[in-house]
Amino acid sequence: MSALKFPLNPAMAGTAAPPVMEARRWLDGVEFPADRPLINVSQAAPVETPPPAMQQAMADAILHQPDAHLYGAVLGRDDLREALAARWARLYQGTVSRENIAITAGCNQAFAATIACLTQKGDEVIIPTPWYFNHQMWCEMQGVNAVPLPATTNLLPDPDQARALITARTKAIVLVSPNNPAGVEYPAELIAQFRDLARENGLALIVDETYRDFHSVSGAAHDLLSDPDWSDTVIALYSFSKSYRLTGHRVGAIIASAEFHHEVEKFLDTVAICPNQLGQIGALWGIENLDDWLAGERQEILSRRAAIVEGFPALEALGWELLGAGAYFAYIRHPYAISSPDLAKKLVQNAGVLLLPGTMFRAASETIGASEVRVAFANIDKHGISTLYERLAAQKF
Structure with missing residues (x-):
């Protein structure tokens, strides 16, 4: 060659x-x-x-739902955005509306879009280690410095140690809970401390909850969204892939302010134009039918x-x-x-x-x-x- x-x-x-x-x-x-x-x-x-009934619903959409084959809204289908907003509002006892939801081609794209909207070359993002390698990789590709925050006791990150890493270039702190790769679930109090740290310093707190549906706590894993001003600081990420076995259909989400999604829309329109329609249809069917x-x-x-x-x-x-x-x-x-x-x-x-x-x-x-x-x-x-x-x-x- x-x-x-x-x-x-x-x-x-x-x-x-x-x-x-x-x-x-x-x-x-x-x-x-x-x-x-x-x-x-x-x-x-x-x-x-995916479960056979979901596969059947998706097959029916292929045959009988013309818009399953067409470009859709850049931020995702309205019915799925509304359903996910209602689910998160109920789960987290907070105010979440359709405008707070952007559907993405998987949670990796959700992270990429978020970092692209928050940072420019030379900026810094604090990420606890051990970290999810794709998070570090995306930052490196963009010329953004992924600043390691080594986890300490029980592989939990320390907010005070994070505070010492903040510089004029820092734009965000990233948490993944339940954690990939460590499996550790961050206590709600610890997550709130990181929210307070981010808010005090004008940073975004990105909380990747790809695995939230497998958390050992059956209810809300944190109280971030019960804060009426949550969207001034918090950006949550979610994946339908693990929950509904839709990995090949690439469906994720960003939960953030409507103002932030104005910027996210620019990124998504340029990269994918719209999320996978069939995957979105499957994800909505899952929300409506697969709780048990x-x-x-x-x-x-x-x-x-x-x-x-x-x-x-x-x-x-x-x-x-x-x-x-x-x-x-x-x-x-x-x-x-x-x-x-x-x-x-x-x-x-x-x-x-x-x-x-x-x-x-x-x-x-x-x-x-x-x-x-x-x-x-x-x-x-x-x-x-x-x-x-x-x-x-x-x-x-």
Whole structure:
């Protein structure tokens, strides 16, 4: 293949390759025997299809709803925006209207649009580590400095430490709860402290709630939206992908002020023109019909979380340490002298396990990532978790 004759954006060229795609390449050429199939705990996405009734509703839309095939409103379908606003208002005991909702092509696009509207090259965004790598990657591509805020006790970020990181260039603080990659659920009081910190300093507080439907708290996980002035500081992000198994249809949302969405609309119109129509139709059908089904999905994930915790003493006795567990994730410290990237590659060969090394979730300056790994257990049941632990326990490095 010939070398490129044209220049690349240095910020893009300097951004690391997508971690999940990199990890998948570790499978190339590896054969897994029938009695030891691959356990893939690398990606936090359900692989099962949506419920049959939802699929039927979406199929009916393809056949009988002409606008399912056409451009739609840039900020999303009004019926879905209204339904999500009503759901969030009810859940969080706050005032949320259709004007506060923008539908996006997945939650990654929601984050990208939000950062694009808040920052310019040279600005800073404070993000607790371990962080979701796509958040850091987007900032890096835009020439925005993702400032790491290393989590402390129980992998919770400290507002006082965040305060010390604020500069004239800081534009936002990002929280993800339940957290990806650590699984940790941030207490409502802690989230409120970050809101107060952001408000005092004229910053946006971005709260990514991609996994909120699998939170161990059945009601509101925070009280941010019960504040009548919430939209002067708070920007919430949400994903329908995990809740309704719509990952391939790319449907997410931004919950923010109507004024902010005037700017968001510019970004979305330029990037995608409108969100996926069929995915939006499915998401609306889910809101209107799948509360009981979603409650069952939540209970299943919580039962897997319990299996992660209850079965861990077998690994703990061998020197492993469970740092966090929740939503789809377990974040673990391994006991070996080798680095987590090397360990992860060896586990593919030796144990038939694909997981991600902690270095993918840490700033380059945080060497602690070399002793950490992330397990995404969305697609393995209790038996699969037990088998995973048995394979890890059998390894010696």
